[in-house]
Amino acid sequence: xHVDLASIAFWVIAIVLVGASLAVVLQRNIVHAALALIVxxxxxxxxxxxxxxEFIAIVQVLIYAGAVTILILFAIMLTQHSMGRNxxxxxxxxxxxxxxxxxxxxxxxxxxxxxxMAIGTATSPVLLAxxxxxxxxxxxxxxxxxxxxxxxxxxxxxxxxxxxxxxAIVGAIMIGREEEE
Amino acid sequence: xxxQITIEQFxxxxxxxxxxxxxxxxxxxxLLTKRRGLVTAVAIIGLAVPTFFSIxxxxxxxxxxxxxxxxxxxxxxxxxxxxxFLFLIVAFGVxxxxxxxxxxxxxxxxxxxxSVILFSVAGMMLMGSTGELITIYIALELTSIPLYIxxxxxxxxxxxxxxxxxxxxxxxxxxxxxxxxxALTYGVTGTTDLHAIAAVITSPQHxxxxxxxxxxxxxxxxxxxxxxxxxxxxxxxxxxxIYEGAPTPATLFFSVGSKAAGFAAIMRIFVxxxxxxxxxxxxxxMVAIIAAITMTLGNVIALLQTNIKRMxxxxxxxxxxxxxxxxxxxxxxxxxxGILGLLTFLAVYVVTNIGAFAGIIGLADATGKENIRDFxxxxxxxxxxxxxxxxxxxxxxxxxxxxxxxxxxxxxxAAWQQGSGLTWLVVxxxxxxxxxxxxxxxxxxxxxxxxxxxxxxxxxxxxxxxxMTLSVIGIIALTIAFGVLLTHVGTSANSLFTLx
Numbered sequence: 001x002h003v004d005l006a007s008i009a010f011w012v013i014a015i016v017l018v019g020a021s022l023a024v025v026l027q028r029n030i031v032h033a034a035l036a037l038i039v040x041x042x043x044x045x046x047x048x049x050x051x052x053x054e055f056i057a058i059v060q061v062l063i064y065a066g067a068v069t070i071l072i073l074f075a076i077m078l079t080q081h082s083m084g085r086n087x088x089x090x091x092x093x094x095x096x097x098x099x100x101x102x103x104x105x106x107x108x109x110x111x112x113x114x115x116x117m118a119i120g121t122a123t124s125p126v127l128l129a130x131x132x133x134x135x136x137x138x139x140x141x142x143x144x145x146x147x148x149x150x151x152x153x154x155x156x157x158x159x160x161x162x163x164x165x166x167x168a169i170v171g172a173i174m175i176g177r178e179e180e181e
Numbered sequence: 182x183x184x185q186i187t188i189e190q191f192x193x194x195x196x197x198x199x200x201x202x203x204x205x206x207x208x209x210x211x212l213l214t215k216r217r218g219l220v221t222a223v224a225i226i227g228l229a230v231p232t233f234f235s236i237x238x239x240x241x242x243x244x245x246x247x248x249x250x251x252x253x254x255x256x257x258x259x260x261x262x263x264x265x266f267l268f269l270i271v272a273f274g275v276x277x278x279x280x281x282x283x284x285x286x287x288x289x290x291x292x293x294x295x296s297v298i299l300f301s302v303a304g305m306m307l308m309g310s311t312g313e314l315i316t317i318y319i320a321l322e323l324t325s326i327p328l329y330i331x332x333x334x335x336x337x338x339x340x341x342x343x344x345x346x347x348x349x350x351x352x353x354x355x356x357x358x359x360x361x362x363x364a365l366t367y368g369v370t371g372t373t374d375l376h377a378i379a380a381v382i383t384s385p386q387h388x389x390x391x392x393x394x395x396x397x398x399x400x401x402x403x404x405x406x407x408x409x410x411x412x413x414x415x416x417x418x419x420x421x422x423i424y425e426g427a428p429t430p431a432t433l434f435f436s437v438g439s440k441a442a443g444f445a446a447i448m449r450i451f452v453x454x455x456x457x458x459x460x461x462x463x464x465x466x467m468v469a470i471i472a473a474i475t476m477t478l479g480n481v482i483a484l485l486q487t488n489i490k491r492m493x494x495x496x497x498x499x500x501x502x503x504x505x506x507x508x509x510x511x512x513x514x515x516x517x518x519g520i521l522g523l524l525t526f527l528a529v530y531v532v533t534n535i536g537a538f539a540g541i542i543g544l545a546d547a548t549g550k551e552n553i554r555d556f557x558x559x560x561x562x563x564x565x566x567x568x569x570x571x572x573x574x575x576x577x578x579x580x581x582x583x584x585x586x587x588x589x590x591x592x593x594x595a596a597w598q599q600g601s602g603l604t605w606l607v608v609x610x611x612x613x614x615x616x617x618x619x620x621x622x623x624x625x626x627x628x629x630x631x632x633x634x635x636x637x638x639x640x641x642x643x644x645x646x647x648x649m650t651l652s653v654i655g656i657i658a659l660t661i662a663f664g665v666l667l668t669h670v671g672t673s674a675n676s677l678f679t680l681x
Contacts, residue, residue, distance in 0.1 A: 154316075160323055167330070
């Protein structure tokens with residue numbers, strides 16, 4: 001087995017990521033679970049850097065490790081009366097869930113290991129973000145993939161996503177608003 | 182596939198775009214006027230604009246219709262047009278049926294209510310007309326988020342809040358499973374474009390993909406994700422609670438809109454995207470088994486219900502089972518006959534379910550009750566609603582010669598033609614149809630044969646009466662002109678295969 005720096009880094013990050021993910025699910029204290037989530041997001045950012053997607057990694061740190069976890073912690077603070085032990089209780093069927101997860105995870109790992117990928121050989125119209133990242137790096141390429149009207153871009157789903165956000169805001173206001181008497 | 186965005190491609194987008202703009206208009210109009218009638222009228226009559234654009238696309242009014250736009254993410258085939266019309270009918274029926282109820286029971290302004298419905302309908306229309314996985318996912322979110330909001334609309338009712346929170350959590354989980362499936366499929370094929378996925382799967386040098394486990398896992402995960410949306414067993418647990426807890430017009434919207442949109446996307450991904458035709462991939466076996474459990478469980482548990490909305494939830498699970506029989510028939514040999522049956526069934530199901538729910542909304546509006554025993558003697562208390570609802574229930578039960586019977590016959594016939602593999606499923610489907618007659622006819626019997634405790638006439642809002650009248654006309658028209666429906670749906674079904 002060929003060992004280089006990148007694969008060592010990958011395994012270190014992967015172990016941290018899986019361990020922290022397990023902590024998110026298994027911690028009985030919900031604040032500890034939320035804090036472990038920061039580690040998960042950070043480790044995912046590390047994986048993105050290994051894949052040459054620096055911009056996504058930075059966005060991951062800014063939005064997920066920064067904003068989203070703060071939001072989650074605020075939500076816990078405002079809704080939970082006690083933040084002590086057993087604030088994240090288990091369902092009585094946890095062993096069944098664990099069994100299904102292990103079977104499903106094993107199945108997927110087996111499937112991925114025993115399958116041929118057509119990536120790279122397909123006559124795909126999509127350029128991966130990493131390709132052609134000469135001048136400007138992946139940021140330029142990502143921008144083109146999102147907005148460009150002149151070459152293959154995901155401009156339609158991007159615009160639909162803005163309507164999705166609007167609907168979410170309208171809904172949040174409608175449900176959260178005080179009753180007018 | 183054109184290599185850049187041109188102005189003609191916006192013509193292809195115009196039906197969805199105008200529905201979204203109508204949603205903005207209704208939302209804004211609410212600020213200027215407090216007259217409910219005006220806002221409702223704008224929302225309903227405004228649907229004429231997207232309908233006009235869809236007709237202009239169907240008849241190629243402004244020149245030849247572009248076959249695709251936005252880099253293949255938007256498709257201009259007959260299949261897209263079929264679902265555009267279907268969802269416009271859904272929007273019209275839901276908004277018309279909910280006018281009186283929304284005013285009486287929901288303390289929201291009409292602009293918010295109708296705009297949320299319109300945004301969701303735009304998402305449903307996009308689910309039928311996109312040919313790319315990411316766009317399908319975003320369109321699904323645009324469909325679902327308004328549905329979560331609608332489930333929690335009666336803010337003073339704890340059951341409604343419970344329905345909303347359950348729907349959000351299960352919806353988010355199913356979306357995550359769907360995305361996982363899409364990611365695995367992308368990993369194998371290297372593209373999210375369904376046309377390119379079909380090309381990878383069918384091209385000879387990729388014969389290696391036959392029996393590809395990762396592709397199979399991706400397909401199964403995507404099916405599970407959509408299985409929640411169409412309430413197929415074992416992903417149906419949300420349906421009864423949410424149907425019961427949500428405001429009744431919202432329940433109508435879930436039962437027709439969410440189901441039709443889910444099937445639109447499933448057929449697009451599995452047939453147009455070619456995932457059903459990977460050799461050595463026995464997806465149809467899974468679909469057939471799920472179809473068998475779905476229709477049996479739905480119909481048997483529907484027998485035991487006392488709440489009409491729960492009964493309709495299990496009835497809609499049973500109907501999803503029949504639709505899955507058609508899907509299994511499509512997947513086994515990749516034929517258009519099953520698609521024809523599915524699309525016809527969906528069209529008839531939408532019209533009849535709008536009628537059946539108009540009856541439930543009418544009763545809930547007039548009395549505030551929604552148990553099956555509250556239908557006692559409805560034939561005397563409100564003859565027209567009882568007659569219309571009876572007709573719809575008989576069509577849902579599949580009593581000949583109604584459209585519901587003929588469309589079900591088409592699905593079972595398509596499955597029968599596929600040979601011995603699906604014979605057992607057809608037999609089970611026929612048995613289920615017999616079970617289903619019991620609970621539909623039970624409601625009819627209560628409406629017409631049981632003496633009511635109260636004999637006063639019910640005052641049903643005009644909008645509900647109008648919805649009922651239009652559904653009855655729709656069902657009769659579909660029954661008489663079933664042949665016309667078949668020819669139009671036939672071209673839509675075939676268009677799923679033509680680009681290959």
